[in-house]
Amino acid sequence: MGSIFKKKEANIILVMIVLSILISLRSEAYFSVENFIDIFKSNTVLAILSMGMLMAIITGGIDVSIAATTVAVTVITGKLMVNFDMNIVTVIITAAVCGIILGAINGFFISKFRIPPIVVTLGTLSIYRGLTLFFTNGRWITNIPLWFQDFGDIKPLGLPIQLYFLLGVALLSHIILNYTILGRGIYAIGGNPEATNRVGFKKERIELFIYSYIGFVSGIAAVVHSSIVKMVDPGALSGFEMEVVAAVVLGGANILGGEGSVGGALLGVLMLGIINNGLILARIPTYWQQIIVGFIILAAVSFDVLQRKRIERSMLKIDVE
Amino acid sequence: MGEILEIRNLTKKYPGVLALDKVSFSLNTGEVHALVGENGAGKSTLIKILAGVVKPDAGEIIIEGESVVFSHPLESLQKGIAVTYQDLNLFPNLSIAENIGLSQQIETGKLFINWKNIIQKARDVVNELGVELDVNQKLGYLSIANQQLVAIARAMIHDAKILILDEPTASLAKKDVENLFKAINVLKKKGIAIIFVSHKLDEIFEISDRISVLRNGKYMGTYAVEDVTKEELISYMVGRKVHYKKYEAREAGEVLLEVRNISKRGNYKNISFNLHKGEVLGITGLVGSGRTEVAQTIFGNNLPESGEILLEGKKVDLTSTSKALEYGIGYVPENRQTEGLVLDKSLETNISVTILEELIGKVKTIDKKKTRKTVKKWIEVMGINPPYPEMDVGQFSGGNQQKAVIAKWLARNPKLLIVDEPTSGIDVGAKSEIHSLLRELANDGMGIIVVSSEIPEILAICDRILVMRRGRIVCELKGNEYTQKEILNKAMGVGK
Numbered sequence: 132m133g134s135i136f137k138k139k140e141a142n143i144i145l146v147m148i149v150l151s152i153l154i155s156l157r158s159e160a161y162f163s164v165e166n167f168i169d170i171f172k173s174n175t176v177l178a179i180l181s182m183g184m185l186m187a188i189i190t191g192g193i194d195v196s197i198a199a200t201t202v203a204v205t206v207i208t209g210k211l212m213v214n215f216d217m218n219i220v221t222v223i224i225t226a227a228v229c230g231i232i233l234g235a236i237n238g239f240f241i242s243k244f245r246i247p248p249i250v251v252t253l254g255t256l257s258i259y260r261g262l263t264l265f266f267t268n269g270r271w272i273t274n275i276p277l278w279f280q281d282f283g284d285i286k287p288l289g290l291p292i293q294l295y296f297l298l299g300v301a302l303l304s305h306i307i308l309n310y311t312i313l314g315r316g317i318y319a320i321g322g323n324p325e326a327t328n329r330v331g332f333k334k335e336r337i338e339l340f341i342y343s344y345i346g347f348v349s350g351i352a353a354v355v356h357s358s359i360v361k362m363v364d365p366g367a368l369s370g371f372e373m374e375v376v377a378a379v380v381l382g383g384a385n386i387l388g389g390e391g392s393v394g395g396a397l398l399g400v401l402m403l404g405i406i407n408n409g410l411i412l413a414r415i416p417t418y419w420q421q422i423i424v425g426f427i428i429l430a431a432v433s434f435d436v437l438q439r440k441r442i443e444r445s446m447l448k449i450d451v452e
Numbered sequence: 453m454g455e456i457l458e459i460r461n462l463t464k465k466y467p468g469v470l471a472l473d474k475v476s477f478s479l480n481t482g483e484v485h486a487l488v489g490e491n492g493a494g495k496s497t498l499i500k501i502l503a504g505v506v507k508p509d510a511g512e513i514i515i516e517g518e519s520v521v522f523s524h525p526l527e528s529l530q531k532g533i534a535v536t537y538q539d540l541n542l543f544p545n546l547s548i549a550e551n552i553g554l555s556q557q558i559e560t561g562k563l564f565i566n567w568k569n570i571i572q573k574a575r576d577v578v579n580e581l582g583v584e585l586d587v588n589q590k591l592g593y594l595s596i597a598n599q600q601l602v603a604i605a606r607a608m609i610h611d612a613k614i615l616i617l618d619e620p621t622a623s624l625a626k627k628d629v630e631n632l633f634k635a636i637n638v639l640k641k642k643g644i645a646i647i648f649v650s651h652k653l654d655e656i657f658e659i660s661d662r663i664s665v666l667r668n669g670k671y672m673g674t675y676a677v678e679d680v681t682k683e684e685l686i687s688y689m690v691g692r693k694v695h696y697k698k699y700e701a702r703e704a705g706e707v708l709l710e711v712r713n714i715s716k717r718g719n720y721k722n723i724s725f726n727l728h729k730g731e732v733l734g735i736t737g738l739v740g741s742g743r744t745e746v747a748q749t750i751f752g753n754n755l756p757e758s759g760e761i762l763l764e765g766k767k768v769d770l771t772s773t774s775k776a777l778e779y780g781i782g783y784v785p786e787n788r789q790t791e792g793l794v795l796d797k798s799l800e801t802n803i804s805v806t807i808l809e810e811l812i813g814k815v816k817t818i819d820k821k822k823t824r825k826t827v828k829k830w831i832e833v834m835g836i837n838p839p840y841p842e843m844d845v846g847q848f849s850g851g852n853q854q855k856a857v858i859a860k861w862l863a864r865n866p867k868l869l870i871v872d873e874p875t876s877g878i879d880v881g882a883k884s885e886i887h888s889l890l891r892e893l894a895n896d897g898m899g900i901i902v903v904s905s906e907i908p909e910i911l912a913i914c915d916r917i918l919v920m921r922r923g924r925i926v927c928e929l930k931g932n933e934y935t936q937k938e939i940l941n942k943a944m945g946v947g948k
Contacts, residue, residue, distance in 0.1 A: 312565050315565060330554055
C-alpha cells in the first residue's frame with residue numbers, strides 16, 4: 132500500500148520539526164542522541180498501547196480500559212514472579228494470555244451485545260481497576276526478582292530492550308492492518324459499517340479480534356512497564372488511556388473511524404513525547420504541556436473536518452444546463 | 453440472444469397497497485432493458501425482490517430456466533444478480549481496487565491479502581469499462597459518477613449475469629452519463645443483461661433495447677425502443693387511478709414570498725417565483741431536478757450564490773435555519789422518521805419541541821400543565837389517533853406521525869410552511885386528511901409550498917405548480933387545467 136508516510140503523516144512531521152526548532156532555541160540539551168533515546172524509552176508503553184488503540188479507533192470504536200488492563204496484568208505477573216519460579220519467556224506468555232482474556236471480555240460485549248465500545252470499556256475500566264486494588268489492597272510490589280530487573284536494563288545493539296518490544300508490536304500491527312484481509316476489514320468497518328457484512332466480512336469476529344488484540348498489546352505493555360519501573364504500583368497509569376487516545380488522534384487517525392496508520396500513531400506518540408520532554412527542557416511551566424497538546428489535537432481534527440467538507444462541496448449534485 | 457430471466461405473475465402486497473400486481477416480464481442476455489413508471493408504480497419493489505431484499509407474496513422468478521427463491525441478498529448475488537443502488541455500499545476510506553475486489557479476496561478464506569492480484573484485477577476491469585481511474589486512489593475522493601462505475605466494476609468482477617442499475621443517472625452530469633453509457637455498452641457486448649431504471653426518457657431512448665412500463669403495480673407492456681415514441685411511453689405510464697379529492701384553484705392574495713433570480717452552482721439556476729398568502733404552491737420535478745435544493749434554500753439550509761429572497765416585501769437573509777424560524781418559516785422534511793421526529797420520545801415532547809420558549813413557566817423550567825394543554829389542543833386539531841400525548845411517537849402509524857410533524861411546526865404559527873413529500877409512505881385515508889389540512893391552513897392565510905414527486909397529489913391540492921428540470925423552472929402552471937401527462941412531459945423534457 133505504498134509508503135507509510137502519506138500526506139497526513141507529512142503534516143505531522145512538519146509540525147514536529149517546527150516544534151523541535153522552537154524548543155531547541157531555548158534548550159541546548161534538546162538536540163542530542165541521548166535525549167531522543169530517552170524520549171523513546173520513556174514513551175514505549177504509550178507507543179505499544181497506541182498500536183492497539185489505533186485499531187479500535189480505525190473502526191470508529193475506542194478502548195478506555197486499556198490502561199486498567201495493563202495495570203491489572205502488571206499486578207498478576209508481578210505476584211507470579213515473586214511467588215513462583217519464572218523466566219522472561221513464561222512472564223511474557225502469561226502477560227499476553229491474561230491481557231487477551233481481559234480484552235476478549237470487552238470484545239464479547241461489544242460484538243455480541245452491540246453495546247457501544249465506550250460504554251463497555253468504561254465499565255471494564257472500573258471493574259479492572261477495582262479488582263486490582265481489591266486484591267493488592269493498593270500495596271506496591273517492590274520485591275521484583277533481580278533477574279527481571281536486570282532484564283529491563285539489557286541494551287542489545289545499544290538500544291534499550293523495551294524498544295525491541297515496541298518494534299515487534301508495531302511491525303505486527305502494521306502487517307495485520309495492511310497485509311491481511313482481516314486488517315482491511317478493520318478499515319472497512321470504519322468506512323461503512325452497514326456495508327461490511329454485505330461484502331462478506333464478519334463484523335462480529337473482527338471486533339472480537341480487535342479488542343482481544345488490544346488486550347494482547349496491553350499484556351506486552353505491562354511487561355515493558357514493569358521492566359522500566361522495576362516494581363508494581365496497582366494505582367499506576369491512572370488516566371493514561373486518554374494520553375493513548377490523544378497520541379493516536381494526533382497521529383492522524385480519524386476519531387470517527389476509517390483512517391489511521393501505524394506510522395502515524397508512532398509519530399503521534401513521538402510528538403507527545405517531544406512536547407512533554409521539550410517543554411520541560413525549555414523550562415516552560417508544565418501546565419502549558421496540556422494546553423499545547425489540546426490545541427494541536429483541536430487543530431488536527433478541525434483540519435480533517437474542513438478537508439472533508441471541501442471534498443463534499445466539490446461534488447456537484449445537479450447538472451444545471 | 454437467449455432469455456436469462458423470466459418473471460411470472462410476481463405479486464407483492466403492503467398494508468393498504470398492492471405494490472406489484474401479477475407482473476411478468478422477461479430479460480435477454482446482452483440487452484439493456486429499461487424499466488419505467490411513475491413514483492409508486494412498483495419499480496423499486498420489483499428491484500428489491502430481484503435483489504433478495506423483499507420476498508414476493510406470489511409469483512415466480514426464473515433464472516436460466518431454473519426457478520429461484522431468494523431469502524437473502526447474498527443468494528441473489530450468487531445467482532448472478534448485482535444491484536447498484538443510489539446508496540452504493542462502497543467504502544470511501546478504501547482504495548478503488550479494494551472496493552472492487554475485496555469481497556472476492558474474502559471468499560478465498562486466506563489470511564493475507566493478495567495486493568498484486570487485487571490491483572491487477574481491478575485495473576483490468578476498469579480498463580475494460582473504458583474509464584481512466586487510478587485504482588490505488590481512495591474511493592472517497594471520486595465523484596459520485598465514478599463511484600458508480602466502481603460499483604459496476606465490482607458487479608463485473610463477481611461475474612454478474614444480470615446488472616440492475618437503479619436511477620444511475622439521477623445525479624450525474626452529462627459527460628459522466630456518457631462514461632456510464634460507454635461502460636454499459638461494454639457490459640452489453642459481454643452478454644450481461646442490464647435492467648436500467650430511470651426517469652430520464654432521453655437517456656432511456658439512447659441506451660435501451662427494450663422498455664417495460666409499470667403503472668400502479670401493474671405490468672403495462674414491453675416495447676422495442678424503435679417501435680415507441682416518448683409521448684406514447686408517457687401515456688402508458690400515467691393514467692393511474694388516484695382518488696384524491698380535487699380542490700379548486702383560487703385567486704392569489706398578496707405576495708408573501710418573492711424569490712428573485714437565485715442561483716447556486718450544482719443546485720439550481722435563475723430561480724424566480726412568488727408565493728402568495730393563502731396559496732398552495734406545488735414544486736415538482738424528477739429526482740435531481742433541484743426541487744429539494746430550492747426548498748432547503750428557503751428554509752435557510754442552502755445559501756444561494758446569487759439572487760435575493762423577499763418576505764412580505766422585505767429582503768431576508770436566510771443564512772441559517774434559525775433565521776428562517778425567526779422569519780416564520782417552517783419545514784416539514786421528506787423523511788419524518790429521521791429528520792422530523794425523535795421516534796423514541798413521546799408525542800408531547802415531539803410536538804412541543806419547537807415552542808419551548810413559550811412553555812417556560814415562572815421558575816424558568818418547562819411548565820408541564822401548559823405543555824399538556826397546548827399539545828392536547830394540537831392532537832385535537834390534527835386528529836392524531838390515538839390521542840395519547842405520552843405515547844412514543846415511533847408507535848404511531850405513518851399518517852399520524854406525519855400529522856405530528858406538521859403539528860410541531862404549526863405550533864410555531866408560521867407564515868410560510870414548506871412540506872417536502874407530505875404523504876410519502878402513508879395510506880390513502882391519511883393522505884386525504886393531510887391534503888385537506890394543508891388546504892385549510894392556506895384558507896387561513898398561510899403560504900404553503902408543497903414539494904412532491906407525486907404529480908396527482910400536486911394536481912389535487914395546489915393552486916399553482918412549478919415544474920423543475922435540471923436545476924431550472926421549466927414552466928409554471930396555473931389552476932388545474934393541466935393533466936398529469938402534460939406535467940410529466942415538462943418534467944422529462946419531452947415535447948415543446
